[in-house]
Amino acid sequence: MNQNKLDGHDNKEKMPLGKMCQTANACTEEWQLIAMSYCSLKDLNQSRDDWIIIARVIRCWECINFKMNNDVFSIDMVLMDEQSNVMHGTIPKNRVPKFRSQIHEGCIYLIRNVRVIECDTSYKPVEGTYRIQFLMTKSLKEIKEPRVAIPKFYFKFYVIHDLDNRSHDTTLLSDVIGILNGIGEIQEIISTKTHKRYIRLETITISLWGKICDEINEVLKMENGKAIVIIVTSTNVKEFQGDYL
Known part of the structure; x- marks a missing residue:
């Protein structure tokens, strides 16, 4: 992989x-x-x-x-x-x-x-x-000293096309990166009093829950006619109707 x-x-x-x-x-x-x-x-x-x-x-x-x-x-x-x-x-x-x-x-x-x-x-x-x-x-x-030798971020990406190999592995969550090419409307989930929203990264669909459903609107404001690359961390990969979420 x-x-x-x-x-x-x-x-x-x-x-x-x-x-x-x-x-x-x-x-x-x-x-x-x-x-x-x-x-x-x-x-x-x-x-x-x-x-x-x-x-x-x-x-x-x-x-x-x-x-x-x-x-x-x-x-x-x-x-x-x-x-x-x-x-x-x-x-x-x-x-x-x-x-x-x-x-x-x-x-x-x-x-x-x-x-x-x-x-x-x-x-x-x-x-x-x-x-x-x-x-x-x-x-x-x-520690507010600016000269600090610690990275600001860390990801371990799984290639989108290889996520099918992760659909039955729940040991480690997956970090994914891809070009945003679709975003759904916010759905209200009555039974759990929360919100859900789907986004599409290349060939996969990702379910967003809670506050992050609204936060992605800030990302869309930066589009300016250019492709938007999205990083989604700690995802749980599941297969649904031949797609991976």
């Missing part, structure tokens, strides 16, 4: 994150000391609950229970460190109120008191054995 990994860097001069956090303007003295003992994501395991990491939130989303009045049952994210290691992170429902306003997609954080748990066996957004779970005792500090 053809796969393509894409990560994004800016072109500014970089410095190691631990050294960066020891500079006078980056963190307080306490956080400078913490930054000296941070670990790579690939080194995390279940042996302790006090790991310290520095990572960028490259993707962040709410997991919604459409059958329970669109209740948020977790906030999930993909984290990446300066070595381009990626890991799934989760904020459970009871901790969402504490962390919702503190976590922002694209930002870099120094995080302490990290718990590591086993990944679910299906529907994983990235490959890996473990994922990070936020504890109530977790502390985090945004």
Whole structure:
């Protein structure tokens, strides 16, 4: 199967994150000391609950229970460190109120008191054995220093024409990229009090749910007569009447 990994860097001069956090303007003295003992994501395991990491939130989303009045049952994210290691992170429902306003997609954080748990066996957004779970005792500090050696995005694309091989594999979700050549009207799903919308990327149809149905309108405003390339992450591939969604 053809796969393509894409990560994004800016072109500014970089410095190691631990050294960066020891500079006078980056963190307080306490956080400078913490930054000296941070670990790579690939080194995390279940042996302790006090790991310290520095990572960028490259993707962040709410997991919604459409059958329970669109209740948020977790906030999930993909984290990446300066070595381009990626890991799934989760904020459970009871901790969402504490962390919702503190976590922002694209930002870099120094995080302490990290718990590591086993990944679910299906529907994983990235490959890996473990994922990070936020504890109530977790502390985090945004690092606003611009010279940071962490990519801004990461995708592992599956070629559209090969998605038929993914239709029965629920272990890992699929990132896809393609030219937008069709978009449907927003449909109201009465039974779950949410919205649904179909878009067409080349030869496949993708179902969008919830807030993203409206967000794609902003993409259409940028069309200006040119082809629009769309990236859709963490898709679950299913076959329906010979098509893949």
